[in-house]
Amino acid sequence: MKADFSKVRAVLYDLDGTLVDSAPDLAVAVNRVLADRGQPAREEAEIRRWVGNGARRLIMRALTGEHHGDPGDEHTDPALEQFFQYYGERVAERSRLYPGVSEGLAGVAELGLAQAVVTNKPRRFAEPLLEALGVRDYMATVVGGDCAPVKKPDPAPLRLALERLGVEPSQALMVGDSAVDVGAARNTGMKVVCVPYGYNAGNAIEDAFPDLMLHSLAELPGMLRSRAA
Numbered sequence: 147m148k149a150d151f152s153k154v155r156a157v158l159y160d161l162d163g164t165l166v167d168s169a170p171d172l173a174v175a176v177n178r179v180l181a182d183r184g185q186p187a188r189e190e191a192e193i194r195r196w197v198g199n200g201a202r203r204l205i206m207r208a209l210t211g212e213h214h215g216d217p218g219d220e221h222t223d224p225a226l227e228q229f230f231q232y233y234g235e236r237v238a239e240r241s242r243l244y245p246g247v248s249e250g251l252a253g254v255a256e257l258g259l260a261q262a263v264v265t266n267k268p269r270r271f272a273e274p275l276l277e278a279l280g281v282r283d284y285m286a287t288v289v290g291g292d293c294a295p296v297k298k299p300d301p302a303p304l305r306l307a308l309e310r311l312g313v314e315p316s317q318a319l320m321v322g323d324s325a326v327d328v329g330a331a332r333n334t335g336m337k338v339v340c341v342p343y344g345y346n347a348g349n350a351i352e353d354a355f356p357d358l359m360l361h362s363l364a365e366l367p368g369m370l371r372s373r374a375a
């Protein structure tokens with residue numbers, strides 16, 4: 147069955163792995179935290195697979211080297227504080243928009259649709275990152291991982307964004323890179339399209355069954371213009 151996007155009035159975007167390749171700056175901050183503890187540095191490729199469930203999970207994975215690892219709060223809490231400090235110092239030094247993002251956002255804006263970011267990254271890092279890369283002004287609102295009581299895949303952050311936009315779930319589209327985004331959209335009752343180049347824990351995003359795959363965000367305005375892909 148073909149996905150029907152005819153009712154879409156707003157588009158919610160994931161940030162890390164969808165709009166921005168932020169892993170290089172995250173990796174620098176993670177490795178500074180590990181160095182302080184005398185732990186060996188991790189490859190950026192490995193750190194990429196740990197992004198998407200928020201900063202705390204990222205640090206828990208880095209400290210243990212395991213996706214589901216938990217070193218205990220007594221180790222996680224101070225390491226997380228340090229990570230926040232290091233990441234805040236260089237949030238947009240090596241991070242870049244993915245190809246097609248600028249034109250995609252401009253094209254969706256031209257269609258008159260509302261746009262917003264819903265990320266598991268804390269808002270105080272998401273805002274300056276979007277600003278530095280020149281796309282903050284496209285967004286009516288930015289919901290960070292610390293803005294709702296729980297993170298994606300819980301529906302709460304998406305609902306908060308939709309509330310702010312005055313749009314029903316059936317009128318909104320989520321664009322993401324991971325099973326976390328697909329789960330959040332499904333839990334909210336929204337359609338979801340995914341890009342193949344993001345983080346998704348190293349797994350194929352097709353396995354999460356989004357409504358549609360896009361090669362890049364450059365395809366998004368055309369998909370929404372025809373409103374039935």
Ligand SMILES: O=C(O)COP(=O)(O)O
Nearest residue numbers: 161162198199200265266
């Ligand atoms: O895990 C994070 O901190 C960010 O993840 P997201 O932008 O992909 O939601």
Ligand SMILES: [Mg+2]
Nearest residue numbers: 160162163323
């Ligand atoms: Mg992501």
